[in-house]
Amino acid sequence: MIEARELTKRYGDKTVVDALSFTVKPGEVTGFLGPNGAGKSTTMRMIVGLDAPTKGSVTVNGTSYAKHTAPLHEIGTLLEARSVHPGRSAFNHLMALAYTHGIPRRRVDEVIELAGLTSVADKRVGAFSLGMGQRLGIAAALLGDPAIVMLDEPVNGLDPEGVLWVRNLLRSLADEGRAVMLSSHLMSETAMIADHLVIIGRGRLLADTTVDDFTREASGGGVKVVTAEAGRLRSLLAGPDVTISSSSAEELLVSGRDAREIGRIAAGHGVALYELTPQAVSLEAAFMDLTRDVVEYQSHPVETERKAA
């Protein structure tokens, strides 16, 4: 369990993390989302005590990270930036970390096998590809058999097989009752892995929700109806909280009534429908809507404003 309370980090007069409060619960995968520069990595660094918060606090299993007698057993971490000496072999790197906790060699071999690094365990890490480096980072995170696994952009640089591996691994870790936290700037990828979402922008909490709720809200894009009797159907569908717009003579965009309701009303009045399509807003578009105002490095559209479909 990770509990952040009013967590704040300032560098000079720039506030990178701003009064952030959230909880990462055991048995769940929590997706930590935000655009680049939102403060995700800084927050994770504060969780494991690499950076000291300017204000507020964060605890790992009830205690601040540095006070644990076996921190790697409480939380295993993969940070975004490489945290390995390139001159050391993968095995020696993991073994050095294992020595600090009295973790046996057997466990080191186990995580090397788990991460699929057996064939390259004796190679210098400097020669590793980005994907192999990520696997080594994940192996290091699992080394201490931790109650919490926290991964910063874990699928970065992984091939499709590796992405699938991470997804299954994180699911099984959560199913074993561990708390899993992973950061990403990709909504669609995260939605496939996570149960819970903590979305931040410019260091502030934007949403603390479940993937299901987020998806449900995101799909409120209305229903597209095509019929020859658009004018008649329009008056039939009218009601409180129902808005209807039209982009052509035969087409209506209805929100406030779902497809099933619209179909029933149309059938009841003998209106023939040519098309009846719920308009889902993609998760990515919903995420971009949510974070539009807080994107740190905004790119400006070349021609026209991109419209969320």
Next chain:
Amino acid sequence: MTVTELSPTRAGTRVYKVTGPRVLRAEWAKFWSLRSSWITLAVAVALLIALGSIASATYSPDAAPQDGPPGPGSGEQDAVSLALLGVTFASLAVGVLGVLLSAGEYTTGMIRSTLTAVPRRLPVLWTKAAVLGAVILVLTTLGALAAFQLGTLGLDDEKIALSLGDDGVLRSLAGAGLYLALVAVAGVALGVLLRSSAGAIAVLVGVLLILPGLASLLPDSLYDNINPYFPSNAGSAMYALHESSDALSPGAGLAVFAGWVALTLTAAAWRLLKSDA
């Protein structure tokens, strides 16, 4: 790449715990698992032995005192000062080794792994210093002994020849090993303090080699008073066979040099604890 479907299990009775000896064990393993450690170590010991024995072998009592590097070679020559001619060069090698060991963690990012495993941080600094200090102490003391013994062969008929049993010889040779061990510890401390290999090496070279030369620009009265307390001069007093009139005694030299190193270590500890990694 094959992926094994193997679920990590969380067993109930585990005794994982960070302890001082375990951190020491980890730092020991980290030191020996880098190729740069072996190379720099070999260079340091080779310089120490080779320069010392060559200086002894080519010694001629008639030659005018050559312009050597600062240190015992530039003053009056004796068998020990000849054998320890390589100390200045070896000190640069072991100092660089210390810097690589600590600042190298910052430049590569390894420090994040290290401090995540040992979040109390200070044990990392102490054990790094202890591992390197102990390794350098043992190896360079042996190296100084070897240089002296090889040098004795070259000085066979000279009147300055000495043997290991002569007064102060063993103390001087051990002093050289201790000096080099302390330089290595200072390298570790500077690396943690400055977090940059280039910066830390520059400071180390500046303090050990350039500062004494610059200080000679000071007014004479001031220079004579503070000169013996410069790190490199206090250090060379530790392994000089004959105490010269303008230098500290070996014991005082050790105290002053160790004081400088302790000061650097304290500053490093403060930075390590107080700043974000």
